[in-house]
Amino acid sequence: MATRTKSAKARSEARGEVKAPRSEMKPSYGDLPPTKGKLGVMIPGMGAVATTFVAGVEAVRKGIAKPIGSVTQMGTIRLGKRTEGRSPKIKEFVPLASLEDLVFTGWDIFEDNMFDAATNAGVLDRYLLEQIKPFLQKITPRTAVFDHNYVKKIDGPNVKKGKTKMDLAEQVRDDIRQFRKTSGAARLITIWCGSTETFIQPSAAHQSVKAFEKALQQNDENIAPSMVYAYASLKEGVPFANGAPNLTVDIPAMHELSRENEAPICGKDFKTGQTLIKTILAPGFKSRMLGLAGWFSTNILGNRDGEVLDDPGSFKTKEESKLSVLEHILQPELYPDLYGNFTHKVRINYYPPRGDNKEGWDNIDIFGWLGYPMQIKVDFLCRDSILAAPIVLDLVLFLDLAQRTAELKGLGIQEWLSFYFKSPMTAPGLYPEHDLFIQLMKLKNTLRHLRGEELITHLGLEYYD
Numbered sequence: 001m002a003t004r005t006k007s008a009k010a011r012s013e014a015r016g017e018v019k020a021p022r023s024e025m026k027p028s029y030g031d032l033p034p035t036k037g038k039l040g041v042m043i044p045g046m047g048a049v050a051t052t053f054v055a056g057v058e059a060v061r062k063g064i065a066k067p068i069g070s071v072t073q074m075g076t077i078r079l080g081k082r083t084e085g086r087s088p089k090i091k092e093f094v095p096l097a098s099l100e101d102l103v104f105t106g107w108d109i110f111e112d113n114m115f116d117a118a119t120n121a122g123v124l125d126r127y128l129l130e131q132i133k134p135f136l137q138k139i140t141p142r143t144a145v146f147d148h149n150y151v152k153k154i155d156g157p158n159v160k161k162g163k164t165k166m167d168l169a170e171q172v173r174d175d176i177r178q179f180r181k182t183s184g185a186a187r188l189i190t191i192w193c194g195s196t197e198t199f200i201q202p203s204a205a206h207q208s209v210k211a212f213e214k215a216l217q218q219n220d221e222n223i224a225p226s227m228v229y230a231y232a233s234l235k236e237g238v239p240f241a242n243g244a245p246n247l248t249v250d251i252p253a254m255h256e257l258s259r260e261n262e263a264p265i266c267g268k269d270f271k272t273g274q275t276l277i278k279t280i281l282a283p284g285f286k287s288r289m290l291g292l293a294g295w296f297s298t299n300i301l302g303n304r305d306g307e308v309l310d311d312p313g314s315f316k317t318k319e320e321s322k323l324s325v326l327e328h329i330l331q332p333e334l335y336p337d338l339y340g341n342f343t344h345k346v347r348i349n350y351y352p353p354r355g356d357n358k359e360g361w362d363n364i365d366i367f368g369w370l371g372y373p374m375q376i377k378v379d380f381l382c383r384d385s386i387l388a389a390p391i392v393l394d395l396v397l398f399l400d401l402a403q404r405t406a407e408l409k410g411l412g413i414q415e416w417l418s419f420y421f422k423s424p425m426t427a428p429g430l431y432p433e434h435d436l437f438i439q440l441m442k443l444k445n446t447l448r449h450l451r452g453e454e455l456i457t458h459l460g461l462e463y464y465d
Helices: 008-014 048-061 114-121 126-131 133-137 165-183 209-217 225-235 252-260 273-287 304-308 312-330 384-403 415-420 436-450
Strands: 038-044 102-107 185-192 240-242 291-301 343-350 359-367 373-381
Touching (some): 038 048, 038 165, 038 225, 038 384, 048 102, 048 114, 048 126, 048 133, 048 384, 114 126, 114 133, 126 133, 165 185, 209 225, 209 252, 225 240, 225 252, 273 291, 273 312, 273 436
Parallel strands (some): 038 102, 038 185, 185 240, 291 343
Antiparallel strands (some): 359 373
């Protein structure tokens, strides 16, 4: 016998929910300032992630594709009680820059324009790229800050020259001023989409702005190229997001400069692929009090990122980022019987035939009632840059919002954006929150707070009074 499925409207009415017609829901941002003018996006590293992001934005603007994966473009936010039926799109709830207002520039050690770079990356199909070719061809890379000691597996001709690292920083500052002028951008954001740099620990050079500037003048080996971009951006009052696991802005000098110039910062390492899966599964195990004996992860990838990570120094930086996730989510010190002795292994292998289509294998050994063992196998055939591109878009728009918001712009680190990172930055001495679902609640509650809406706790007892 055929059954009839109720419409969404009928189901809503049956639950007693009343929604305002879409045409009546006009944006009203309260005390949050609306956007005015263009938003300039500056990208160190015009490789697979950057070109996929920029090409994607243009494809969405032309109506060729949808912004799948972008919380700012497709996500909604519940307001008030469930019975109120208020769930506007996030981009209608807070004043985010429109995609039409975005303009782009970048730096890279290779001379390819964005169309050629996107073609070489092999992430997007040629048919799509041909439809936006004129736009992409106009975006050519500025000369880059590069130090072969920090990225050993690649080299390129399009690099800046200077007597000191301070000279290089001043050249980047000139680039920023020039782009602001020529693009007509009212506001700017810098987002690192470059390679993973070799592993370094914080040193004396990183402890204050004064010490950092002295180190720039002295060509201190502890000043990485990504730090030069970050310093130049923050000095110009430009927010900075770090999409790699590099130290970059996660040092006292950058925290100080960020707060001083009201240029928000966030990082580290875009949460894509295997770590995304870990931050989804691990909270599930913990919520059900299932034990973990071991988690073995291996990756094969063949893009420029894979080539760079073939160097032990760069891999060490990435490994530190990946390994920290489970410890913080599972909290073995609180649950020693469940997580006090698990083995966690991470491997990354450069395999050129795979290109940007990374494959992540996970073997997970868990145990349940009375200690009986079970296994889970995950084989995630993902597209790394396809997962990263919407993260870049969201971070650009949210960082711009943060700088326009009195309550956020002077904080420095934007911990509410932890949702997007493998190794989230926090205030010194504060452990990071890695649980993806808690991170999303933190992000949305921050937006509710900014608009003066009630925070959602999911207590729900009032429905049963």
